[in-house]
Amino acid sequence: MKKQSIVIIETNIDNMNPELYPSVLERLMQAGALDAYLTPIIGKKGRPAMKLTLSCLKKQLSRVTEVVFRETTTIGLRITQADMHMLEREIKTLKTPYGDVRVKYSYLNGKIENATPEYEDCLRIARERKLPLKKIIDQVKKIVN
Known part of the structure; x- marks a missing residue:
């Protein structure tokens, strides 16, 4: 089993055209994300929103965060360090x-x-x-x- 240090990035988006999400996910993967997915949530003020979650190696952090800021309407990210265990x-x-x-x-x-x-x-x-x-x-x- 392999163990690897990764970074998990999350943001909630409540004001973006949903037709853009597939392109965002594709560009994140191209930029070096190990995984990227969307979860429907209810955000602040009861608004429907999407939580964008992605993981990457620390060395890819600046590339993937730049993609998030350029390709979405978010203005802030939550970043967490984690260990990933893989077969x-x-x-x-x-x-x-x-x-x-x-x-x-x-x-x-x-x-x-x-x-x-x-x-x-x-x-x-x-x-x-x-x-x-x-x-x-x-x-x-x-x-x-």
Whole structure:
């Protein structure tokens, strides 16, 4: 298991066009965020709002905070230090009847704990073959197991 020091950044946003959120999340990931997500909340004065939460390595802090300030209407951030514990992982390419699919393996004490087909690969195959995405993911999981 790996342990890593990270920074968690949060802000509540109650005055932004919700159509902008997908772009904000995408740009945060491009800037180095490890994770970024939105949670619907009721903010001050009873207003519906979104809580933006993201995590990053400390060395990426200035890049991701700049994205938050440039891409959202927020004027302040809450920043917390945290430790993240992660399973060891690796990505292997698996040959399947549908084509190559990357599979992410995670390990606990040297043993496989999880094996997850890469979503983008399964989506590409589903589109190319005009098959349901669920079917492709299920079939790849059967091959993995």
